[in-house]
Amino acid sequence: xxxxxxxxxxxxxxxxxxxxxxxxxxxxxxxxxxxxxxxxxxxxxxxxxxxxxxxxxxxxxxxxxxxxxxxxxxxxxxxxxxxxxxxxxxxxxxxxxxxxxxxxxxxxxxx
Amino acid sequence: xxxxxxxxxxxxxxxxxxxxxxxxxxxxxxxxxxxxxxxxxxxxxxxxxxxxxxxxxxxxxxxxxxxxxxxxxxxxxxxxxxxxxxxxxxxxxxxxxxxxxxxxxxxxxxxxxxxxxxxxxxxxxxx
Numbered sequence: 001x002x003x004x005x006x007x008x009x010x011x012x013x014x015x016x017x018x019x020x021x022x023x024x025x026x027x028x029x030x031x032x033x034x035x036x037x038x039x040x041x042x043x044x045x046x047x048x049x050x051x052x053x054x055x056x057x058x059x060x061x062x063x064x065x066x067x068x069x070x071x072x073x074x075x076x077x078x079x080x081x082x083x084x085x086x087x088x089x090x091x092x093x094x095x096x097x098x099x100x101x102x103x104x105x106x107x108x109x110x111x
Numbered sequence: 112x113x114x115x116x117x118x119x120x121x122x123x124x125x126x127x128x129x130x131x132x133x134x135x136x137x138x139x140x141x142x143x144x145x146x147x148x149x150x151x152x153x154x155x156x157x158x159x160x161x162x163x164x165x166x167x168x169x170x171x172x173x174x175x176x177x178x179x180x181x182x183x184x185x186x187x188x189x190x191x192x193x194x195x196x197x198x199x200x201x202x203x204x205x206x207x208x209x210x211x212x213x214x215x216x217x218x219x220x221x222x223x224x225x226x227x228x229x230x231x232x233x234x235x236x237x238x
Contacts, residue, residue: 002155035224037156044210044228045148045156056226088156092221097177100146100158 003028003093004103011109016079020106022072022089028101032092034072036065039086039105048087049074076108084110113137113227115211120232127201127236133194133211133229140192141165144214146225147185147196149207149234159209160185160196161219174219179205201236208233 005023012018022034036049047056049065052072064075072089089103119131131147146161162185163172173185184197194211208231216223 032221037225044230045225046228047224047226050215050224090156090224094221099174099176100161102156102158105155 002104003097003101004089004091006087006089006103006106008104009107009109011111012079013111014079014081017075017077018079018108019076020074020087020089020108022074022103024070024072024091025095026070027095028070028091028093029067029072030070031094034065034067035090036063036072036074037088037090039088041085045088079110081110084108113213115213115227115229117209117211117229117232120209120234122235122237123201124238125202125236128197128199129201129234131196131198131209131211131232131234133196135192135194135211135213138213140187141189142217144217144219144223145185145187145194146212146214146219147194148210148212148225148228149205150210150231151204151207154207157207159183161214162187162194163219164217165189172218198234201234203236206234206236 033051037045038048039045052067053065086105093101114136116134144163147159161174182200186195210231211229212225213227214223
């Protein structure tokens with residue numbers, strides 16, 4: 001259903017590190033920058049990472065992004081309970097449906 | 112401080128119409144493209160529509176997701192710093208929270224991101 005594939009859920013304990021993957025194709029991730037958004041429960045999404053690995057002002061360096069060929073990864077180090085949220089990858093798609101596309105989202109649970 | 116405040120959501124019957132509004136403040140409204148993004152209950156994000164800013168050669172160009180093309184119309188009133196989404200022929204699958212969002216560029220393209228989001232307004236399509 002979603003052009004970009006994310007795991008439905010990941011979990012880790014406070015203080016640990018976690019990665020969230022986002023898999024696409026040459027028509028999207030393989031050709032364009034990837035962004036990541038964090039959505040806390042009941043809140044609007046928030047830009048976390050843009051241009052694959054850049055952080056907006058105010059985003060702590062515990063959050064990082066990377067991209068390799070047709071996949072992208074969001075990394076979070078030193079997990080905090082406040083990081084429990086849904087995370088979405090996003091990029092541009094140039095095949096069939098042209099425009100911005102989101103992944104299905106990953107629910108991060110901090111145990 | 113950038114603020115986006117949506118309004119106009121509510122309950123509407125299938126086939127009905129609704130107009131959403133988004134009042135913007137804290138930035139030069141004409142210098143940015145704007146988007147609508149929706150989220151069905153318990154589901155992920157779906158980009159719906161965008162409109163370029165009102166500068167240069169990209170004056171007021173509109174873009175739509177295939178799922179709403181021909182039924183939804185995006186517009187903006189720069190004098191009121193307000194973005195609109197006119198939704199016609201509504202279907203049950205249009206039920207979602209609709210977010211107003213600011214793009215990072217004047218134009219909506221592969222280089223733009225969304226840097227600010229409103230809090231959303233809920234649209235429920237049901238008989």
